[in-house]
Amino acid sequence: MDDFEAKIIENRNIVSNYFLMELKLSKPMGMIRPGQFIMLKVRDGDIFLRRPFSIYDFSKGTITIVYRVVGKGTLTLSEAGKNEKTLVLGPLGNGFSITKRDAYIVITGGIGVAGVHLLIKSLKNKACVFYGCSSKEELRVIDDIARFNPAVATLDGSEGFKGDVVTLFRKQKKALEGKNVEVFTCGPESMIKSVRKEIENIKTPCQVLVEERMACGLGLCFGCAVKTIDEKEPYKRACKEGPVFDLWQISL
Amino acid sequence: MNASGTLGYSNEIESLWKIETLGAYVTKGLSLQPHHGNPTPRIWDERHGMINSIGLQNMGLDRFFSEHFPFFRKKKTPIIINFFGFTEEEYMAFAAKVKPDRLIVALEMNLSCPNIKAGGISFGKDPQMVFEIVKKVKAVTQIPLIAKLTPEVKNIVDIGRAAFEAGADGLTLINTMPAAIVEMKKKRVAIKGGLSGPVLKPIALRAVHECSKAVPIPIIGVGGIMNADDVISFILAGASAVQIGSATFVDPYTIPKAILGIGVYLDKNGYGGIQEITGITHE
Numbered sequence: 001m002d003d004f005e006a007k008i009i010e011n012r013n014i015v016s017n018y019f020l021m022e023l024k025l026s027k028p029m030g031m032i033r034p035g036q037f038i039m040l041k042v043r044d045g046d047i048f049l050r051r052p053f054s055i056y057d058f059s060k061g062t063i064t065i066v067y068r069v070v071g072k073g074t075l076t077l078s079e080a081g082k083n084e085k086t087l088v089l090g091p092l093g094n095g096f097s098i099t100k101r102d103a104y105i106v107i108t109g110g111i112g113v114a115g116v117h118l119l120i121k122s123l124k125n126k127a128c129v130f131y132g133c134s135s136k137e138e139l140r141v142i143d144d145i146a147r148f149n150p151a152v153a154t155l156d157g158s159e160g161f162k163g164d165v166v167t168l169f170r171k172q173k174k175a176l177e178g179k180n181v182e183v184f185t186c187g188p189e190s191m192i193k194s195v196r197k198e199i200e201n202i203k204t205p206c207q208v209l210v211e212e213r214m215a216c217g218l219g220l221c222f223g224c225a226v227k228t229i230d231e232k233e234p235y236k237r238a239c240k241e242g243p244v245f246d247l248w249q250i251s252l
Numbered sequence: 253m254n255a256s257g258t259l260g261y262s263n264e265i266e267s268l269w270k271i272e273t274l275g276a277y278v279t280k281g282l283s284l285q286p287h288h289g290n291p292t293p294r295i296w297d298e299r300h301g302m303i304n305s306i307g308l309q310n311m312g313l314d315r316f317f318s319e320h321f322p323f324f325r326k327k328k329t330p331i332i333i334n335f336f337g338f339t340e341e342e343y344m345a346f347a348a349k350v351k352p353d354r355l356i357v358a359l360e361m362n363l364s365c366p367n368i369k370a371g372g373i374s375f376g377k378d379p380q381m382v383f384e385i386v387k388k389v390k391a392v393t394q395i396p397l398i399a400k401l402t403p404e405v406k407n408i409v410d411i412g413r414a415a416f417e418a419g420a421d422g423l424t425l426i427n428t429m430p431a432a433i434v435e436m437k438k439k440r441v442a443i444k445g446g447l448s449g450p451v452l453k454p455i456a457l458r459a460v461h462e463c464s465k466a467v468p469i470p471i472i473g474v475g476g477i478m479n480a481d482d483v484i485s486f487i488l489a490g491a492s493a494v495q496i497g498s499a500t501f502v503d504p505y506t507i508p509k510a511i512l513g514i515g516v517y518l519d520k521n522g523y524g525g526i527q528e529i530t531g532i533t534h535e
Contacts, residue, residue, distance in 0.1 A: 222257070
């Protein structure tokens, strides 16, 4: 892990407010695990703190992130041009841990796919992917994993199942009964709550990648607190103890 | 040194640089009993600084000593223990419990906490309250005592003088400034907490300048330091040492870079050490 000088080699609008940015690093980052993240310096000016982004993909000496413009930081980032220089601190946090299972279920929605994309790629065809978004247009965000045949749900029904992704998952989960499965999830809190409800009675193992505002990304400031069921010390650091947590250990 | 609460519990930064780089490590604010801290959001970016509302989350003195103190012992890095309480008794009990140790070079009292027995006003806002609590804490410890002051006061010189007269061995100036963020779109207050970062620097510089003229004890300057030039400004204003906080979040190498930069400045200008320039703006 280190702070790398980086150059933006691509920063393109995928669809609506989703962007993909590829960065060339001054040297390779070293070993990266699915679920890890970076702290990215956003152009000087109105932005003080760096911003955390899941590592969407990487190759030798490059890092890709996929982000959605939600505030001033990501808006400024979306305006960054090719060849602009920046800094990338990473890889940070604990990624997903993969143990031998009969099946791996990935449930994600919206920009949450940025957190599980590497995981899906590394599980190859063994991952059973459920993705939810608002409309057909937004599905372009997952073009890259279309080859894994994700089951898709759109809120407006313009493609795939009409409704939310957890309802779609419910319709298919019967097939998993009695199997040794693990669920991986990343997305809006409401989705994670529904996932939890869905698998509560069978307590399926589930790893969740959480998103939280961060200042340092290194465990220094305790800003990115995630509430857990640990009574002695309920708040854990998303950047240090996470960002991947056991769903049954966090309180939602 | 680092500012309290900006460098984890002990070894978090070690994957980037060695803790021995510091003149001293300042602990996260500790208390006798653990504190869970606040729900999120705890952090907000504010253009030229940030607001934090961590809520003094900490594992308590006992766990700190068993889990983290051995790290500093092994590294032989001097530490300053930052602590807080909500009553005079809590401050005193904490200070009394820390056994003198050659590695513990000072206790740093965070005086920004509300005194729950005095209607919730911060200890640090009233010179009389500062005098009394510093005197009482000083009476129960052999370890040098530093008072860390809040800038949210009528006259920080009066507060600094009260701490000095009560026996404080040094002052840390300044703590974060109470502040809030309003989210226009959502028409709500997003966060209330302590403002830090470069936006605070001129306020801190003035506090250091005025207090260092008024009291003869060493002053640690803190507030918005981003680089060696900022450090030098604080020294010129009258600080004998400085702490770096939020800047570490922006660039985790800020502290080692600033230390190198101070050396370059001193060499270039023919100074043998920072003590030669401490407070030379007073004339």
